[in-house]
Amino acid sequence: MDNRRGGREQATEDRRRELLEAADRVVLRDGPGASxxxxxxxAGITKPILYRHFGDKxxxxxxxxxxxxxxxxxxxxxxxxxxxxxxxxxxxxxDTYLAAIEARPQVYRFLMHPADGGAQDAPEPPAAExxxxxxxxxxxxxxxxxxxxxxxxxxIADRIDFGPGGAVIARAxxxxxxxxxxAAGDWWLHERPCTxxxxxxxxADLLWGRLAAAADKAGGPGL
Amino acid sequence: MDNRRGGREQATEDRRRELLEAADRVVLRDGPGASxxxxxxxAGITKPILYRHFGDKxxxxxxxxxxxxxxxxxxxxxxxxxxxxxxxxxxxxxDTYLAAIEARPQVYRFLMHPADGGAQDAPEPPAAExxxxxxxxxxxxxxxxxxxxxxxxxxIADRIDFGPGGAVIARAxxxxxxxxxxAAGDWWLHERPCTxxxxxxxxADLLWGRLAAAADKAGGPGL
DNA sequence: TCGCATTCGTTACCGTCGGTAACGCAAGTC
DNA sequence: GACTTGCGTTACCGACGGTAACGAATGCGA
Numbered sequence: 432m433d434n435r436r437g438g439r440e441q442a443t444e445d446r447r448r449e450l451l452e453a454a455d456r457v458v459l460r461d462g463p464g465a466s467x468x469x470x471x472x473x474a475g476i477t478k479p480i481l482y483r484h485f486g487d488k489x490x491x492x493x494x495x496x497x498x499x500x501x502x503x504x505x506x507x508x509x510x511x512x513x514x515x516x517x518x519x520x521x522x523x524x525x526d527t528y529l530a531a532i533e534a535r536p537q538v539y540r541f542l543m544h545p546a547d548g549g550a551q552d553a554p555e556p557p558a559a560e561x562x563x564x565x566x567x568x569x570x571x572x573x574x575x576x577x578x579x580x581x582x583x584x585x586x587i588a589d590r591i592d593f594g595p596g597g598a599v600i601a602r603a604x605x606x607x608x609x610x611x612x613x614a615a616g617d618w619w620l621h622e623r624p625c626t627x628x629x630x631x632x633x634x635a636d637l638l639w640g641r642l643a644a645a646a647d648k649a650g651g652p653g654l
Numbered sequence: 655m656d657n658r659r660g661g662r663e664q665a666t667e668d669r670r671r672e673l674l675e676a677a678d679r680v681v682l683r684d685g686p687g688a689s690x691x692x693x694x695x696x697a698g699i700t701k702p703i704l705y706r707h708f709g710d711k712x713x714x715x716x717x718x719x720x721x722x723x724x725x726x727x728x729x730x731x732x733x734x735x736x737x738x739x740x741x742x743x744x745x746x747x748x749d750t751y752l753a754a755i756e757a758r759p760q761v762y763r764f765l766m767h768p769a770d771g772g773a774q775d776a777p778e779p780p781a782a783e784x785x786x787x788x789x790x791x792x793x794x795x796x797x798x799x800x801x802x803x804x805x806x807x808x809x810i811a812d813r814i815d816f817g818p819g820g821a822v823i824a825r826a827x828x829x830x831x832x833x834x835x836x837a838a839g840d841w842w843l844h845e846r847p848c849t850x851x852x853x854x855x856x857x858a859d860l861l862w863g864r865l866a867a868a869a870d871k872a873g874g875p876g877l
Numbered sequence: 878t879c880g881c882a883t884t885c886g887t888t889a890c891c892g893t894c895g896g897t898a899a900c901g902c903a904a905g906t907c
Numbered sequence: 908g909a910c911t912t913g914c915g916t917t918a919c920c921g922a923c924g925g926t927a928a929c930g931a932a933t934g935c936g937a
Binding site for chain 4: 689690702705710711
């Protein structure tokens with residue numbers, strides 16, 4: 432039908448988008464762990480073509496994650512680039528993240544828990560001689576966190592002047608801050624013990640060294 | 655054999671411990687996602703008795719997690735209670751955590767990714783009318799993080815004097831700091847870009863407000 | 878001593894899932 | 908009109924979590 436224009440590549444690209452949107456709908460409805468069958472059904476087709484497009488479930492999830500991560504990253508970058516003071520930028524970034532996970536908790540949930548990740552070493556056939564030798568702790572959790580961490584690290588490294596070896600510090604901070612945001616956001620979304628603005632203030636205060644500056648409680652063990 | 659003493663309850667308790675140790679070995683060897691079959695085989699028995707003891711896989715994993723979490727918590731509490739300055743305590747706590755995940759990455763990996771968690775709402779039969787209505791983002795990730803966060807929040811609330819409403823701030827900080835530790839530790843364990851001591855210093859600096867105090871890079875957009 | 882209930886353990890199975898092989902069918906080409 | 912080339916299907920595989928139904932061993936009252 433609409434095969435005019437370049438060729439089939441355009442068509443398969445459209446197809447891919449369509450499949451991703453269907454997958455998105457299903458994941459949004461059923462949470463992570465949505466089955467490939469369900470996704471295929473939602474898209475009006477069957478499993479094998481899903482696999483032809485995305486390889487395996489990890490591929491589909493990765494593609495989905497990239498979509499949403501890109502959107503979130505764009506919003507965060509905007510907050511990070513606002514022409515205001517550093518404190519305001521930090522607050523805006525925190526608020527942007529929290530607003531995003533508040534608005535679409537299912538998406539957020541999916542992004543943070545993408546089933547597994549990928550290929551440890553050898554699944555199992557060769558006995559199991561990987562033993563404790565294989566570390567490779569990584570990729571168990573969310574690639575999103577890693578991406579956000581690296582992104583923030585880049586911004587930090589660009590903006591703040593550490594001494595030599597500063598790149599590593601910036602990365603540690605990037606991942607650390609993202610983790611802080613994530614964990615606090617997760618807890619907050621679950622229990623809603625305060626408003627978003629209050630949480631933003633608390634976390635910004637934490638990053639602003641209030642932990643070091645705060646007074647001990649009376650009767651404490653000193654310091 | 656050793657049925658003297660109270661009765662069978664003692665025996666089943668021993669059994670349970672034995673099974674948990676077997677499960678521990680398997681999880682340590684095969685990573686999370688170790689199958690119930692494998693665990694049962696390691697314990698020298700078959701699946702159904704595992705299910706009789708722990709209900710379902712979540713139950714077993716929860717029991718395992720509690721064991722390790724308790725051990726880690728004890729170590730962290732010791733670091734948190736050291737009779738030194740606040741900065742030293744923070745550094746000791748960070749170092750304790752990082753040393754733990756460094757020493758046993760498989761255990762750590764398992765704790766942070768306990769398969770799923772539990773019972774969303776209705777798995778699927780009733781059509782799927784939960785829709786986007788059900789929030790309940792929680793419990794998707796690790797209960798360990800929550801426990802650590804609450805624990806740290808308690809220590810913070812005990813030791814630092816916030817004004818009214820301080821309990822919520824302490825909890826936000828507790829979860830935030832734990833998340834920071836976790837994410838940074840995860841990244842560090844994966845890439846090993848620096849020594850443990852260096853990471854501890856970087857994170858402690860971050861918590862000490864160095865982000866607020868640090869100088870802008872030359873040519874930056876000002877503040 | 879026999880029967881009987883209870884407990885521990887087994888084998889054998891179910892439903893679902895991720896993933897794949899083999900086939901069917903339409904369209905473009907000579 | 909035969910021939911390739913993709914898209915899509917059905918039908919299947921192996922592994923998993925979980926369970927039902929059945930087999931010994933043990934304790935106990937008659």
